Every structure is written in structure tokens, then in C-alpha cells.
Amino acid sequence: MIKLAPAGLKDNIEMRKVYAGFVARQIEAGSPIIALEADLMSSMAMDSVARDYPQHVINCGIMEANVIGTAAGLALTGRKPFVHTFTAFASRRCFDQLFMALDYQRNNVKVIASDAGVTACHNGGTHMSFEDMGIVRGLAHSVVLEVTDTVMFADILRQLMDLDGFYWLRTIRKQAPSIYAPGSTFTIGKGNVLREGDDITLIANGIMVAEALEAARQTGAGRRERRSY
Numbered sequence: 256m257i258k259l260a261p262a263g264l265k266d267n268i269e270m271r272k273v274y275a276g277f278v279a280r281q282i283e284a285g286s287p288i289i290a291l292e293a294d295l296m297s298s299m300a301m302d303s304v305a306r307d308y309p310q311h312v313i314n315c316g317i318m319e320a321n322v323i324g325t326a327a328g329l330a331l332t333g334r335k336p337f338v339h340t341f342t343a344f345a346s347r348r349c350f351d352q353l354f355m356a357l358d359y360q361r362n363n364v365k366v367i368a369s370d371a372g373v374t375a376c377h378n379g380g381t382h383m384s385f386e387d388m389g390i391v392r393g394l395a396h397s398v399v400l401e402v403t404d405t406v407m408f409a410d411i412l413r414q415l416m417d418l419d420g421f422y423w424l425r426t427i428r429k430q431a432p433s434i435y436a437p438g439s440t441f442t443i444g445k446g447n448v449l450r451e452g453d454d455i456t457l458i459a460n461g462i463m464v465a466e467a468l469e470a471a472r473q474t475g476a477g478r479r480e481r482r483s484y
Contacts, residue, residue: 257447258436262468266405271428273405274367275300277412278337282308286416289329291315293322293340298428299369301339320349326364327356335363335416342368342425346387357421358394365415366423371401371461391423400443401425401461406435414443425461432465 278301281288294317296302305312315322319340326336338345345368346353357364372385392399400422402408408426415422434449441447446458450471459467 257439257441259449260404260406260433260436262472264433266430266433268405269300269429270402270405270408270426270431271298271300271369273408274339274412274426275304277409278311279304279307281416282311286335287333288335288337288416289313291322291326291329291336291338293317293319293338293344295340295369298341299339299367319344320352323349323352323364323366324356327352327360327362330362330364335365337365337367337415339367339369341384342371342387343384345423346384346390350390353391353397353421353423354394358396361396362421363419364421366421368423368425369428371425371427388425394421396421398422398443399425403461403464404431404434406433406437406439407441410439410441411443414441418443427462431462434464434468 278288278290282304288311290301290304290312292299292301292312292314294314296305296312296314301312305314313325315325322338322340326338329336345366353366356362357366368387371387373383388399388401391397398420400411402411402424411424415424449464449468455471455474457467457471
């Protein structure tokens with residue numbers, strides 16, 4: 256069930272801190288979670304988690320293909336690996352490993368792909384990815400997700416702990432526009448209608464949900480628009 260946040264607000268917590276807090280809480284609860292990074296510990300606010308729980312966080316260095324293989328091996332031992340790297344590297348750079356180690360072998364690994372699309376602008380074109388969702392969704396057993404704000408991110412991460420299989424989650428790292436009110440819950444694979452109408456349908460995901468809502472507001476005079484995520 257969802258509830259909308261007041262319009263125009265921005266989350267007061269960064270997406271990466273939602274992820275780091277989730278990992279820390281799972282470790283404290285005795286979960287078999289293990290977080291793997293590809294030399295991006297500080298980028299995802301994982302430094303303090305690694306200091307406090309060194310047995311649960313592995314920095315594999317700038318070897319994205321290797322981190323996927325390592326995660327697959329850990330999954331075979333009963334651990335629950337969560338891999339993080341930038342979206343461009345989590346798709347283009349290690350695609351064969353995604354297929355061989357995760358999709359083909361049906362391993363239980365969750366990939367958190369951050370700095371999606373133009374949100375990686377400060378790192379230049381090499382770090383941007385616009386084809387990543389198409390690449391990964393082409394794998395038969397993958398489930399590709401993109402979260403909209405911190406409320407959705409926290410709820411989807413919670414669900415992923417109890418789901419088996421290869422899930423690939425796309426996100427930004429820093430602050431996002433606040434779309435959903437705290438306490439909202441989400442169904443994977445189901446869109447949410449945020450405004451009703453019968454003239455126009457706008458479909459968006461991720462940070463583009465806020466842009467679609469603004470477009471609906473600007474074009475809504477004299478029209479009844481429908482917009483879903």
C-alpha cells in the first residue's frame with residue numbers, strides 16, 4: 256500500500272545511506288548477508304559498516320567481473336551476497352559473469368547498481384549507462400528493478416532479503432525527490448497509479464517519476480492526466 260509524500264519535498268537522507276544502514280541492521284540481526292564492493296566503499300557509505308563488521312564486507316577492488324564470481328561462490332555456501340558497483344560496470348563490464356555465474360547457475364545474488372544514467376555526470380561518459388536495463392533484462396532469469404526514493408529503496412531491500420534468485424537493482428546514490436510517504440510498501444512487478452485521469456498516460460520509473468509528476472502538473476490545466484510508476 257502506498258501513500259504519497261507532500262509535493263516538492265526532497266529526501267533528507269541519501270540513498271547510499273539507506274543501503275549502508277540496511278546492511279548494518281541485517282548483520283546486527285544475525286543475517287547471513289555479506290556485502291561486496293568493487294573499490295567503491297566510500298561512494299556507497301560502506302566505510303563504517305566495513306570497520307564495524309569486517310567479516311561481512313569484502314572489497315574486491317576494481318575487478319567487477321571478479322566480484323560477481325566471488326558473490327556466486329558465497330551464495331553456494333549459503334550466504335546472501337549483495338554486490339554494489341556503478342551501473343555501467345554492473346552491466347557492460349561484467350555481463351558474461353552475470354550470465355554464467357548468476358543467471359545460468361540460478362545463484363541467489365542481489366546486485367545494487369548505482370549512479371544510473373546521467374546521475375553519473377560528474378564521473379564522465381565512461382561511468383554513464385543508458386543501455387544497462389536492456390542488457391540485464393535480456394538474461395532469462397534476471398529481475399530488474401529501479402527504485403524511486405528512499406522509502407521505496409528501504410522496502411525493496413527488505414523484500415530482497417527473503418527472495419531467492421538474481422535481482423539487479425538500479426538506483427542513484429545521493430538525495431532523491433521524495434515521492435512516497437514513510438510506511439508505504441510496494442509489490443515487485445506492479446506499477447503504482449499516482450494520479451488519475453483519462454487524457455494522457457505518463458509512465459516512468461526511478462528519478463524520472465518526479466519529472467513525470469512535474470510534467471503532469473504543468474500540462475494538467477484543462478486535461479485529466481493519468482500517470483503511473
